[in-house]
Amino acid sequence: MPRPRNPDRRSLALACLTALLAAPLHAAPDSEAAARAVVARYFAVHNNHHLDDVMAQYAENATFTLSMGRGTITGKAQVRKLEVFDAMAGSELHPFGARFERRADGWHMHLDGVLESSDVFRAMGLPIVRTRPIESTMIIRDGRITAVVQPELHAGCTRTMLAGLAALTTWLQTSKSPYADLLLANGRINLNETTVLETIAAIQSWRAASGWQPVPADIAQCAGTDF
Numbered sequence: 001m002p003r004p005r006n007p008d009r010r011s012l013a014l015a016c017l018t019a020l021l022a023a024p025l026h027a028a029p030d031s032e033a034a035a036r037a038v039v040a041r042y043f044a045v046h047n048n049h050h051l052d053d054v055m056a057q058y059a060e061n062a063t064f065t066l067s068m069g070r071g072t073i074t075g076k077a078q079v080r081k082l083e084v085f086d087a088m089a090g091s092e093l094h095p096f097g098a099r100f101e102r103r104a105d106g107w108h109m110h111l112d113g114v115l116e117s118s119d120v121f122r123a124m125g126l127p128i129v130r131t132r133p134i135e136s137t138m139i140i141r142d143g144r145i146t147a148v149v150q151p152e153l154h155a156g157c158t159r160t161m162l163a164g165l166a167a168l169t170t171w172l173q174t175s176k177s178p179y180a181d182l183l184l185a186n187g188r189i190n191l192n193e194t195t196v197l198e199t200i201a202a203i204q205s206w207r208a209a210s211g212w213q214p215v216p217a218d219i220a221q222c223a224g225t226d227f
Contacts, residue, residue, distance in 0.1 A: 032100050035107035035140040042138075042145060043095065049087040055080055059144035067150040068158075079148075085193040089200075091118040097133070106141030110134065113224075114151055120196065121157075123203040124164045125214040129157040130224040156221030160214040164203070165189050171206045179205070 028034060038057060045053035055076055064079050065072040073079065097112025114131045121129050131151035139147040153161070169189055172180040179202040183190055191199050206212065 047092045059146045065149045088196045089118040108136040109138040156218035
């Protein structure tokens with residue numbers, strides 16, 4: 001899969017991940033170090049798209065709350081679909097500013113943000129996206145991830161993706177693109193684990209035909225200038 005185009009930023013993100021999430025190999029099962037080790041394993045196997053290893057980090061009844069008010073799903077079978085989507089899209093996640101807090105339901109990981117690259121974002125003209133800070137983005141208990149709350153993107157990222165998908169939808173509706181029947185459902189883009197590759201190809205075709213570009217200020221805000 002393609003990788004981020006800014007190796008210095010990626011190296012810094014990897015260094016932060018190593019420094020903040022590293023844990024002893026033989027940590028006590030319910031310790032902060034053990035929770036950090038679960039998170040470190042998750043991001044490592046996620047970024048290498050080892051799906052079975054990714055799913056091994058989740059509890060059976062894990063919940064996953066999607067960003068932008070898209071709801072919460074429950075259970076590994078449903079979470080697996082999200083992880084398949086990320087693998088197909090070549091997603092790489094690099095968290096920074098991780099802090100762990102012990103609560104009654106397990107260890108809560110708080111983050112200053114996440115840097116993400118993926119083929120979907122790159123196709124839309126965003127080499128890297130950055131999320132807002134988030135509390136309790138993951139809960140770890142008994143050596144497994146029991147809950148995930150997806151952090152919200154910075155405003156520049158959201159504006160670019162919403163504007164791009166709206167323009168792509170209009171293009172699919174009017175251009176007689178071969179992707180239209182597959183990707184459009186009730187007038188909206190049907191972007192999921194089964195259509196991600198076709199969506200990327202459609203974005204590339206639409207941008208080549210239209211010359212659409214994201215707003216430079218939104219690209220800069222999305223990537224962040226202080227990391």
